[in-house]
Amino acid sequence: PPDTEEYYSYERRVRSILVGLEFSEQDWERRLETFSGGELTRISLGKLFLVDYDLLLLDEPTNHLDLESTEWLVNFLKNYKGALLVVTHDRYLIRNIGNRFWELNGGSLWDFTGTYDKYQSDREIMVKSGLRTRENLLKEIERLDAVAKRYRLWGQEKFIKQAINKEKQRDRLKEQLESVDIPDEEIRPTKFRLPQPDRTGYSVLKIEGLSFGFGNRKLFSSSSAEIHRRTKIGLLGPNGSGKTTLLKIITENLEGYVGEITWGHNVRWGYLSQLTEDLNSSNDVITEIWQMMRGQPDYEVRKYIGRFGFPGDDVFKPISSLSGGERTKLALAKLILSRPNVLVMDEPTNNLDIWSIESLEEVLKEYEGCIILVSHDREFVQNVCDHFLMIDRQKLRFVSSVEEYLRRNQRYVDSAGNEEARLSFQEKRRLSNKKKTILEKLQQLRNEEETLSKDVESAHLKMELYATDYEKLQLLQRNVEQTEGRLLEIIEEREILENDLQELSIMLEEQSRY
Structure with missing residues (x-):
């Protein structure tokens, strides 16, 4: 029932999660189809946090989050009572919440326990050992192969038998070589340094x-x-x-x-x-x-x-x-x-x-x-x-x-919220109207963004179709550049408007406490 302590506790949790994930109060009344892909990802994340699961699976949860929201997420997950299985490229998140690390390589699963730093250290030892083993096996395979070929060249029966034995040994080592775990990414891009830059003024x-x-x-x-x-x-x-x-x-x-x-x-x-x-x-x-x-x-x-x-x-x-x-x-x-x-x-x-x-x-x-x-x-x-x-x-x-x-x-x-906490009724109504206007503008921008994105995709398909028509390609490329320029402007305008909504939401949320 809406008048119970349990209800108010749940409501506080909902509000905390939404604010932590950068949603303004006005966003709470929007239909899902009006949100962008990044916003929908954050909504899905928020829904997960409302239930105390025994196991929570998260795939790149810090995508589309700024530093403040990432900090909120880290603190939330550190206090989460259930188990977590997280896929992420964010080392700050891993370092703060991880105590066991699984790494997939060539169909094998490597399992490490401890801190992130310990995982990296243990992994380096494991990789070096695997590389040494592979190198030794390759040398021995090459040696056995050469011996077998030499015995076969001599042509005598006893040497042929020796050659067959050496080839069997070689084949067993080849099977062993396939089982040596070497991470795919160990074949990394060559490490390099940036060129020495010309000196600037102070x-x-x-x-x-x-x-x-x-x-x-x-x-x-x-x-x-x-x-x-x-x-x-x-x-x-x-x-x-x-x-x-x-x-x-x-x-x-x-x-x-x-x-x-x-x-x-x-x-x-x-x-x-x-x-x-x-x-x-x-x-x-x-x-x-x-x-x-x-x-x-x-x-x-x-x-x-x-x-x-x-x-x-x-x-x-x-x-x-x-x-x-x-x-x-x-x-x-x-x-x-x-x-x-x-x-x-x-x-x-x-x-x-x-x-x-x-x-x-x-x-x-x-x-x-x-x-x-x-x-x-x-x-x-x-x-x-x-x-x-x-x-x-x-x-x-x-x-x-x-x-x-x-x-x-x-x-x-915090201070902005407190300074504006005791807003007059007229001021609250003005802010609410302002939110409504911003929401309408955001929807217009989303519609325009969707249309322009489709135009860009269509233009790229046409560019493949007219790959040999230089003049047509040039025209299409100019159109794409103009469209992408407008898309950049839309992204910037949306960020500004969404920031406005968040600030207004904070002010009205603080007012609701008084």
């Missing part, structure tokens, strides 16, 4: 009096910051706070702002975007890279591409068929060839597995240029960056660490 980037917004919604108001040579900046803020917008502004991909953006002496920046729209979908992998390595022999081009996880004939894959992770790797390979001394990166770990993330992390840690980075991967940000820039109430502020950012952001949310 001041790499100066942002002065930056103001920008969409409509009546301001993201930045007279914001200023300065970034210096060889610093590695982690840009922090909730979803919709303007992180991607700022990167687009400083890389000249977005206009209409007020203020000054000044790059320093001898700066050559390179931009890796979330959508990797710099890739030409009508090319294959090797053609895309060859255009930036003209004059170099084919084997050098293929060797370079191989470092990014495109071995053998994978270099001939059409870009249109690449997975999200492969597109990210190819975009990174292309970016490096431009030899930037400032890397601007928007969610570079999206769609990458743990091994690829760790490899990229090591490369960026050794890089001697400047980095400006946005990522929802907490451990990646903490390991790569040495400075942290927070978007805080339309201002840019430096903080000492991710932990300080989370503390300050939580204090802001």
